[in-house]
Amino acid sequence: MSVYIVEDNLEDLKKLQVTIEELGHKCIGSSDDSFEAQEQIGMLKPDVVLMEVDLNGKQSGITLARRIKSLYKVPILFISSNTNSDIVSKAADINPIGYLTKPINKNDLKAAMILAQNHVPKQMGKKKELSNIFIKSGNKLIKVVIDSILFAYTDSKNYCSIITSDKKKLSVRHSVMGLHKQLDNTTFIQTHRSYIINWQKVDFFYESDQTIEIEGHHIPVGRTFKEEVYKRLKVI
Numbered sequence: 001m002s003v004y005i006v007e008d009n010l011e012d013l014k015k016l017q018v019t020i021e022e023l024g025h026k027c028i029g030s031s032d033d034s035f036e037a038q039e040q041i042g043m044l045k046p047d048v049v050l051m052e053v054d055l056n057g058k059q060s061g062i063t064l065a066r067r068i069k070s071l072y073k074v075p076i077l078f079i080s081s082n083t084n085s086d087i088v089s090k091a092a093d094i095n096p097i098g099y100l101t102k103p104i105n106k107n108d109l110k111a112a113m114i115l116a117q118n119h120v121p122k123q124m125g126k127k128k129e130l131s132n133i134f135i136k137s138g139n140k141l142i143k144v145v146i147d148s149i150l151f152a153y154t155d156s157k158n159y160c161s162i163i164t165s166d167k168k169k170l171s172v173r174h175s176v177m178g179l180h181k182q183l184d185n186t187t188f189i190q191t192h193r194s195y196i197i198n199w200q201k202v203d204f205f206y207e208s209d210q211t212i213e214i215e216g217h218h219i220p221v222g223r224t225f226k227e228e229v230y231k232r233l234k235v236i
Helices: 010-022 034-044 060-072 085-092 106-119 176-182 223-232
Strands: 002-006 026-031 048-052 076-080 098-101 132-137 140-145 149-154 160-164 169-172 188-192 195-198 204-206 211-214 217-220
Touching: 002 010, 002 034, 010 026, 010 048, 010 106, 026 034, 034 060, 034 132, 034 176, 048 060, 048 106, 060 076, 060 085, 076 106, 085 098, 098 106, 132 169, 149 176, 149 217, 160 176, 176 188, 176 195, 188 217, 188 223, 195 211, 195 217
Parallel strands: 002 026, 002 048, 048 076, 076 098
Antiparallel strands: 132 140, 149 160, 149 195, 160 169, 188 195, 204 211, 211 217
């Protein structure tokens, strides 16, 4: 199953990620921010969300879990060192698949994940293609139509800039690889360690200097990614 983790303790997060992988599941994302988590869960559509109750010292995990269940119908598994009966009672109100106390026991997590499988809806046919994403900007989320994205590139280690056909430049907290995983891999390809492009938007490919042109923007093609680019080219 695919798992998304909402956890503000880095050490606990790393342990959870390792344990989840050891149990044969896949961690597809994580965040310590409630707004970012809600946005990413909507995009990634995990099978299960592991939710810390006390996010940044507040009981905001329960509020976030309630919103996520309402919006996306995804099963919630609470994780916390908080055993206060009032908090546990509030968590129980949203009908989670479980409430595990820290430190998380591997066998307890395994049992909870087995129970979670009964809450995961069976996929009927092919998954619906992602048509849009929401990008956090200040205190609001901006809707971006996937087809309007021309390309994206790294600004820094943890941030990317997305360039759209209506000349917008939007910053997201993702590496190029992380952003690529969240977009449709049949449409978007990585051409360079710092760039991913919407292949449907390519206007020209210049073999002499190994660059791609998209609406006047020139994107480099790195040696590592050259083979994949040539596979996409249908030369007649």
